[in-house]
Amino acid sequence: MESVIIVLPNRQTIAASVWTSTAPVAVVLIHPGTGIAQRYYEPFARHLAAAGFHVVTYDYRGIGRSRPASLRGMDITMADWLEDDVGAVTRWAAARFAELPLLAVGHSLGGHALALNSTTNLLHGAVLVASHAGVTATVTGLAERLRIGLVMRVLTPLLTTIYGYMPARKLGLGEDLPAGVMRQWSRWTALPRYFFDDPAMDAQARMARVRTPLLVLGFADDPWANPHAIGMLVAPLVNASVARRQIAPRDAGLAAIGHMGFFRQRVGALLWPRVVDWLRDKATAPKEAS
Structure with a gap:
């Protein structure tokens, strides 16, 4: 594994591996x-490299190895x-890697980026894993909706004001987040159509420009990325070839998958080969015109 630093135009940096x-194909x-x-995606990365x-892999600014000494005052959304x-x-x-086809796998928010980003049409294909429009009202199960509502509507404004960032680790919610990231996410989750209702995002028009073939994976026991929420996210991809796969853990010989499970090795042994085959097929097929 090689560690690299990617420098943005504003001179801020992203730590990648x-x-x-x-x-390589x-x-x-x-x-x-x-x-x-x-680091969570390391087993999957190793599997792909072997294939x-x-x-x-990389960390968004403010996360993991891309985290500065302090998140207080970090101006990022x-x-x-x-x-x-x-x-x-x-x-x-x-x-x-100019000589090789470029592909991508986006997990949850990473799938949002693939649907929105101006560079997606550079790709030969991309996989969206458990990606959905994150509207709190669409979360499956009352208890989970109430939990998410508490985090987004009560704890986010309170804790980002007190700490200057979101201390997610203290709450068992993953890595700490810059305040601007958490506050914008909180606002989107309260909107009926997520970031599609944020005029500044211009999300529908941006998604209509995407022409890269997409494989969209959802899992029957994922309360967040349920079929309705996934459908809300991918519906505006009107000019892309979108293949949706909804996987029930039992049908795959698994006890559970959920929102995070696809990237765990015990799940990967059964599900990763399907994705590898799809990626290899897109790598060797002629690139879609953008």
Whole structure:
């Protein structure tokens, strides 16, 4: 594994890792979910490298190895992650591995980026894993809706004001988050159509520009990325070839998958080969016209 630093135009940096294959057919970028450090995706990255892909993992600014000494006063939003961080990593990989097809896998928020980002049409194909419009009202189960509502409506404004960032680790909610990221996410979750109701995002028009083939994976025991919420997210991808797969854990021989499970090795042994085959097929097929 090679550690690299990707420099953005504003001179801020993103910490990334490159997992190399001896005979690569393509490069796969792994775009993380919210508050999830790149180390979580290491088993999947190693599997892809063994299957014949170079792989790039990274941390959004403010997360994991991309976290500065202090998150207080860090001026960054979730929209910045979706466009600037993902765009910088994609352009860096396209330049570093110019001779290889470029692919991507986006987990949750990472799938949002693939649907929105101006660099997505550089890709030969992309997989969205448990990606959904994160409207609190669409979460399956009353208890989970109430929990998410408490975090977003009560704890977010309170704790980001007290600490200057979201101390998510203290709450068992993953990595700490910059205040601007958490506050914008909180606002989106309260809107009927998530960021589609934020005029500044222009999400519907941006998604209509995407022409990259997409594989969209959902899991029957995921209370957040349920079929309705996934449908809300992908419906505006009107010019992309979108293949949706809804997987029930029992049908895959698993006890559970949920929102996070796809990237765990015990699940991966059964589900990753399907994704590897899809990625390899897109890497070797002619690229869709953008």
